[in-house]
Amino acid sequence: MSTGPATGVTPAVVTTGSIPTVSPGSDSPRSMAPGILFVIGSCTSLQLGASIATSLFPQLGPWGVTSLRMLFAAVILLVITRPRVAGWTGKQWRSVVLFGLALAGMNGFFYAGIARIPLGAGVAIEFLGPLALAAILSRRIVDFLWVLLALAGMAVLGVESVTAASAALDPLGVVCVLIAGAFWAVYVLTSAQVGRTVPGTGGLAVAMAVAAVVLAPVGGPSAVHAFSDPKLLVMGAVVGLMSSVIPYTLELKALRRLPNATFSILLSLEPAFAALFGFLLLHQVVGPLRLLAIALVILASMGTTLSATKVRRPGSARRRGRKAQRSDERENREQVPTG
Numbered sequence: 001m002s003t004g005p006a007t008g009v010t011p012a013v014v015t016t017g018s019i020p021t022v023s024p025g026s027d028s029p030r031s032m033a034p035g036i037l038f039v040i041g042s043c044t045s046l047q048l049g050a051s052i053a054t055s056l057f058p059q060l061g062p063w064g065v066t067s068l069r070m071l072f073a074a075v076i077l078l079v080i081t082r083p084r085v086a087g088w089t090g091k092q093w094r095s096v097v098l099f100g101l102a103l104a105g106m107n108g109f110f111y112a113g114i115a116r117i118p119l120g121a122g123v124a125i126e127f128l129g130p131l132a133l134a135a136i137l138s139r140r141i142v143d144f145l146w147v148l149l150a151l152a153g154m155a156v157l158g159v160e161s162v163t164a165a166s167a168a169l170d171p172l173g174v175v176c177v178l179i180a181g182a183f184w185a186v187y188v189l190t191s192a193q194v195g196r197t198v199p200g201t202g203g204l205a206v207a208m209a210v211a212a213v214v215l216a217p218v219g220g221p222s223a224v225h226a227f228s229d230p231k232l233l234v235m236g237a238v239v240g241l242m243s244s245v246i247p248y249t250l251e252l253k254a255l256r257r258l259p260n261a262t263f264s265i266l267l268s269l270e271p272a273f274a275a276l277f278g279f280l281l282l283h284q285v286v287g288p289l290r291l292l293a294i295a296l297v298i299l300a301s302m303g304t305t306l307s308a309t310k311v312r313r314p315g316s317a318r319r320r321g322r323k324a325q326r327s328d329e330r331e332n333r334e335q336v337p338t339g
Helices: 011-015 029-081 090-114 119-126 128-138 141-163 171-197 202-228 230-255 260-267 270-282 288-335
Strands: none
Touching: 029 090, 029 119, 029 202, 029 230, 029 260, 029 270, 090 119, 090 171, 090 202, 119 128, 119 141, 119 171, 119 270, 119 288, 128 141, 128 171, 128 288, 141 288, 171 202, 202 230, 230 260, 260 288, 270 288
């Protein structure tokens, strides 16, 4: 699960502490095509992993599946990254532990939610978390208007739930997904902090391990049954790969090839991917009102990204202008005879 297009922060950002930038000439359709495919692959892998996880809920429960996913993802990433934690400071450990707590809450409550409501609706509702965070951080009216648009989408879901018995959403499932959205907002903040304080990819790997430990008391008793059933164990490993490791890898590759705004707008399509895979793999019906609600959330997410891009652009231009002016002044000084 990515941290959301509303803020432009994803698990891949944890490796550097900031969103990698692309060269000015890299925005041609041909050069952007691989990056676009990487984002599509990430969304596909993430939602396919969620669909597989849903099929494991009857045997292991949502918290058991979350525990298994975090365990496998942590083991794989720790083996790959081999973080040197011995030299970490207290500040680094605190940021990683908080990041792990956010990971545990976000994924655990999300799985608990989609165990009760359709995948597409769950992802759309969860987007409220990072959208609200973006509005609070920006403090601009336009971003609050985008949040209101997303809330309008939630109202449409409510109308559908009341008017169509077959499309009714379980209230507890909705609450769980809203909590997951709140943890997603915390995840955005803590992942950025880890990126600033912990070099390389070790912070994410250790945070995954922290999440696995935190989830063990809740999901461990159910997850342990997978170790007596090779099929469940393999499927759990697949969920860990498809829901964590593969999306992270593909997003990192995409961030190196796409402008930030393009990357974030593409990630805004996640609710559409979730609805598609819910329909194809889980046979979850998506009616006109639900499609409208998902569309409103996607538009709100794209709007937040675009408005943030417009705000950053003038400032960046001014900074570039000041740098150019200072450079010219240095050149002029160098050209003045010293005697």
